[in-house]
Amino acid sequence: MIEPIYRPAEDRYQSGMKYRRAGRSGILLPEISLGLWHNFGDVDTLSGSKRKLHHAFDRGITHFDLANNYGPSDGSAEETFGQIMKSSFAPYRDELFISTKAGHDMWPGPYGTWGSRKSLMASIDQSLRRMNVEYVDIFYSHRYDPETPLEETMQALVDIVRQGKALYVGLSKYPYDVAGRAYQYLHEHDVPCLLYQGRYNLFNQAPAQEHILEQAHEQGAGFIAFSPLAQGLLTSKYLKGIPKDSRMARGGFLKPDALTPEVLARIEALNDIALRRGQTLAEMALAWLLKDETVTSVIVGASSVEQLDDNLKALQNTNFSEEELKEIDEALSK
Numbered sequence: 299m300i301e302p303i304y305r306p307a308e309d310r311y312q313s314g315m316k317y318r319r320a321g322r323s324g325i326l327l328p329e330i331s332l333g334l335w336h337n338f339g340d341v342d343t344l345s346g347s348k349r350k351l352h353h354a355f356d357r358g359i360t361h362f363d364l365a366n367n368y369g370p371s372d373g374s375a376e377e378t379f380g381q382i383m384k385s386s387f388a389p390y391r392d393e394l395f396i397s398t399k400a401g402h403d404m405w406p407g408p409y410g411t412w413g414s415r416k417s418l419m420a421s422i423d424q425s426l427r428r429m430n431v432e433y434v435d436i437f438y439s440h441r442y443d444p445e446t447p448l449e450e451t452m453q454a455l456v457d458i459v460r461q462g463k464a465l466y467v468g469l470s471k472y473p474y475d476v477a478g479r480a481y482q483y484l485h486e487h488d489v490p491c492l493l494y495q496g497r498y499n500l501f502n503q504a505p506a507q508e509h510i511l512e513q514a515h516e517q518g519a520g521f522i523a524f525s526p527l528a529q530g531l532l533t534s535k536y537l538k539g540i541p542k543d544s545r546m547a548r549g550g551f552l553k554p555d556a557l558t559p560e561v562l563a564r565i566e567a568l569n570d571i572a573l574r575r576g577q578t579l580a581e582m583a584l585a586w587l588l589k590d591e592t593v594t595s596v597i598v599g600a601s602s603v604e605q606l607d608d609n610l611k612a613l614q615n616t617n618f619s620e621e622e623l624k625e626i627d628e629a630l631s632k
């Protein structure tokens with residue numbers, strides 16, 4: 299059967315999505331971005347991945363976040379994206395902001411991981427081939443490599459931009475002090491770091507507590523939050539046990555032992571506050587991040603179009619009263 303040609307929704311920029319500027323740059327990201335860490339690998343159906351990606355773009359999500367090793371299997375999320383790029387998104391390439399990263403384990407041997415020039419240079423070429431694109435919009439060092447000189451990793455990022463393989467560069471999960479040196483090196487080489495990607499959600503507020511957010515702001519970079527729903531914990535999905543088709547049940551990074559009685563009590567208390575606000579817990583968790591203008595975007599994961607729609611509703615109310623913020627703090631200290 300021949301599939302109909304994908305035509306994006308004509309009202310995709312009128313459906314309520316707003317775009318925030320990343321620091322002092324020309325980068326404008328949708329407040330909600332979609333990440334392909336899970337749910338887009340070769341263990342998932344291509345038709346399901348296509349449905350989610352089409353739906354996201356139809357609703358104004360123009361930023362898709364990838365990495366060399368997303369899947370499973372490693373590389374397969376980029377391959378899925380590459381197939382959809384070819385079949386659907388190619389005419390809209392200039393509307394899309396596509397990221398990828400290198401730094402975690404990807405291929406065997408000493409160069410398939412961390413931050414050497416050899417690893418980064420090989421990885422970006424592989425990613426471009428898998429994704430069927432000539433360049434990515436932003437290329438990240440996925441994690442700080444304490445063994446390779448920082449200058450080597452940073453110079454590789456600079457050269458990747460000079461070679462036209464990425465337009466911008468970013469840092470992911472770098473500790474505060476190293477990030478400071480990295481910002482400086484990149485700035486001095488005229489390829490400033492314009493996005494810092496960090497884990498930030500109601501349960502993990504380290505980027506605010508460790509001044510990473512403040513640092514990004516001072517350096518003229520945007521901050522983009524990953525795992526904003528704590529991989530699904532900050533939704534109503536685990537309130538009545540562990541659903542069979544959930545990330546926790548599938549095994550992987552989110553383990554059942556994360557759901558301690560204390561965590562469950564916090565989820566229940568947060569869920570009550572969300573309901574009083576007329577939101578789902580997922581909506582409130584995203585709105586809580588987006589209330590802060592220094593958060594450029596939140597990267598959600600979604601295993602269905604329905605989850606994506608629920609998450610997009612967060613944009614309808616990102617204001618919190620002092621009383622609600624107090625209640626949230628109390629819920630978190632349970």
Ligand SMILES: NC(=O)c1ccc[n+]([C@@H]2O[C@H](COP(=O)([O-])OP(=O)(O)OC[C@H]3O[C@@H](n4cnc5c(N)ncnc54)[C@H](OP(=O)(O)O)[C@@H]3O)[C@@H](O)[C@H]2O)c1
Pocket residue numbers: 332333334335336337363364440470471495496523524525526527528529530531533534535543544545546580597598599600601604605606608609
């Ligand atoms: N830089 C880094 O090192 C790094 C690390 C991790 C992630 N990231 C990026 O951040 C992206 C998002 O990370 P994440 O997947 O952990 O994000 P997340 O949004 O915190 O978790 C996504 C999971 O939450 C559940 N979910 C989402 N919306 C829901 C809703 N409305 N109701 C109920 N459940 C819902 C789904 O779980 P089920 O599958 O159980 O349905 C979904 O797979 C990744 O794809 C990646 O692009 C970057």
